[in-house]
Every structure is written in structure tokens, then in C-alpha cells.
Amino acid sequence: MESHGHGHGHSNASAPLGPVAARIVIGLLVAIGIAVIAGAVALWPSQQSVEVPLPFQTSGGGSVETEAGTVVSQDIGACGSGSAGRVFTGNPTPPVGGGYECQRSIVTIDSGPNAGTRTLIEIVPGPGQPDIRTGESVRLVRQTDAAGTTQYSFNDFARGLPLAVIVGVFALVICIVARWRGFRALLGLIIAFGVLVGFMLPALLDGKPAIPVALVAGSIILYGVLYLAHGINLRTSSALLGTLTSMALAAVLSYVAIRMTHLTGLSEEQNTNVQAYIQQVSITGLLLAGFIIGSLGVLNDVTITQASAAFEIASADATATRRQIFSSAMRVGRDHIASTVYTLVLAYAGGALPLLLLFSVAGRSIQDVLTGDAVAVEIVRSSVGGIALALSVPLTTGIAALLARPGGVAGSPVGPGSRVEPRSPVEPGSTARAMPAPKKSGRHSR
Known part of the structure; x- marks a missing residue:
């Protein structure tokens, strides 16, 4: 029908970049994955033995x-x-x-x-x-x-038995509430722990540069955790690309912030022990690695939420343009930023309560307390995490809006055979291919 042909063409014209954007995103993720594997091979720790530090002998x-x-x-x-x-x-x-x-x-x-x-x-x-x-x-x-x-x-x-009971209850509640996806998330935690213990810590002990080690370890964790917990689809891929980009940004910001503020990390006893007994490990590098890995959890939370919001909005409204999808998802993202910033800062403040309590009775001015190395580390950590968090929202939302085609395809599998174009009703006997109808007067005057 004439009116149907015109409406069909207009719907597709609102989002013509879907297949191209999907190929670009998948290509970038494949290229980054290859680079991560190459980085892991290059940074893989040697089998050299490290002497037990004196306090632990x-x-x-x-x-x-x-x-x-x-x-x-x-x-x-x-x-x-x-x-x-x-x-x-x-x-x-x-x-x-x-x-x-x-x-x-x-x-x-x-x-x-x-x-x-x-x-x-x-x-x-x-x-x-x-x-x-x-x-x-x-x-x-x-x-x-x-x-x-x-x-x-x-x-x-x-504490073996009490810890086992607490962890068992945690795993049971996650699996009951989140079901199969919760179980896969728990497997992702095991993968993350294995990467940290099996690759990152030995590489740092081996004297490898901290930023590349942290980026490679963080990327391996993200690939494993996100795809395992949320499935291999365009929604997860958009969140993964946004998280990887935000993690790289957090690494750059962490490096600049530590250099600007001259943080040493030596206010913490464990860092002092590392410097004294494991000379090949850089304390500044440890700080950087801690900043990067510490940002993964909150970044993953925000990016997967934004990707899901964009795809759900696209699925619910087949007529929404990418601009409308982006604007709607960003409203969700702004609320998420506001609540997660509190989470970041209060989590670090909670961990530093004993230190803050000691400072409160030391008679020092608030300026000295805030600019001292111990508290400044937490301030910089919170600020860097907050910046990376805030920037990850529009970045991930934009990627997801490019991939979320109107018509309910959120969760379509990634691959050459996946089709992300919306389908409109067609007349009996007509061809059901989803392609833009050329706007020519001859087509309407048939």
C-alpha cells in the first residue's frame, strides 16, 4: 500500500547506520582482544623465585x-x-x-x-x-x-567455616534472585580473582610496568565477566567497548593526578613494607594499578545499565530515533551518576574511618588532614573514579544508541547473520526484506 511503503521507508531512514556501527564495534572489540592477548604474552611473568620478606619469615x-x-x-x-x-x-x-x-x-x-x-x-x-x-x-x-x-x-x-557459610549464603541468594545470570556472574568473579592472582600480582612482582599490566588484566576480566554474565550480544558489546574506553581514560587520569599531587602511598604501612623488602615493585605503580582495577566494578555497573536502558527504550518504541534513544537513556544515566558518586566517595570514606578518627584527635588542621598523603590518595582515587564514571555514561549510551535498532532487537546475537533492522507489517505476497524504500514519485503513482 502507498501509505505503508512511505512509512516503512521513513522508519528505516531514522537509523541507517545500525549494521555499519555494529561491524565497527565488533571489529574494535576483536582488535582490542587481540592486543590484550599480545600484551598478556609480552607481560607474562617469568618463573623467577622471590625471597620471602623478612617480616614474614x-x-x-x-x-x-x-x-x-x-x-x-x-x-x-x-x-x-x-x-x-x-x-x-x-x-x-x-x-x-x-x-x-x-x-x-x-x-x-x-x-x-x-x-x-x-x-x-x-x-x-x-x-x-x-x-x-x-x-x-x-x-x-x-x-x-x-x-x-x-x-x-x-x-x-x-575463620574457614564461618567464611564458607557467609560466602555460601551470598552465592545462594545471588543465584535465587538472579537465577542463571547470577550463577554466571559468580563464575565471572572466579575468573577475575584468577586473573589477579595468576597474572597481575606475579607480573607486578616480576617488575613489569604497572599501567600496561593493570590494563591487560582489567581487559581480560571485562571480556570474561561481561560476556559470561550478560551473554554475547550487541547490548553487552556496547557496554564492553564503553567500559574498556573508560578504563583507559581512568588510567590516563590516574597517572596525571598522581604526578600532579606527588602522591607516594608511603603513608600506608603495607606500601612501606613493599618498598623496603620488594624493591623491584614501584609503589607509584601499585597506586596506579589499584586505581585502575578499583574503577572496574563501578564502571561495569554503569555501562551495562546504560546499554540495557538504550536497548530497552529502542525495543519499547519502534519509532524512536537514535537521538531520542540517547536522550531517554541519558536521563537514566544522570540519575545513576548522582547515586553512584555517593557510593564511590562513601565507600572510600568508610574504609578510611580509623585513619580519620586518628586525625581527628591529633589536633591538626583540616587542610593538613585533607592534603596529607593518606587522605589525598583516597580523594584522588574517588575523583578519578568519578570522572571516569561520569564520562562513561554518554560514551556507552552513544554506542548503545547506534546499535539499538528500533523494533525490539535488544539481545540480537553478534555475528554476520544477525539482523538489526526493524520489521514492519507487510501485505500478503509482498517481499519482507527490511530495506529503505526509495522516495520517488513513480513509486507512489504506480
């Missing part, structure tokens, strides 16, 4: 070995028993002399070469000291002194 110079133990009795009494830290089977020997009082705990050794025996743990009560109770499970450090005698000391509380 045993008296014999080796790594710390721990065993399981259970507290069977406890009392307060004089310190100085000859059985303290030693292995015995009956009762501990009484203390020699009348020294100061200790919390004395008899612990059965449940694992290792001395399983089934006992040891005595003496702890002087005071702030920061562990409060061990009868029946609690603990971890004991096992080491051998110069005379060949095995010594045990308290290391930490055993």
Missing part, C-alpha cells in the same frame, strides 16, 4: 607454616612456663618465678607432624591482644628454632 628464614588448633582450657596466671610454645602431652610445667600475669591457653594441635599433642600459649592482656576463649578454633604458627626444637605461637582465629 620464620626464625629459620623460610615461609610461615600454620597448623589448626583448638583451645581446651584457659586461665590467668603467672607467665614463664617452660611449656610455652613447646609440644607436650600431659599438663604444662609450672612457671618459674613470680612474673607478671598472662592469659594462659592450652591448645590441642589438630594438624601437622605434632597432631594430637598440646602446646601452651601465653598472651599478656592488653589493647590489641587476642581474647582467646575455651572451645575456639585457632591457627598456630609452627617453626623450628636453631636447636631443632619445634615452637608454636598464636597466629589468628580460624
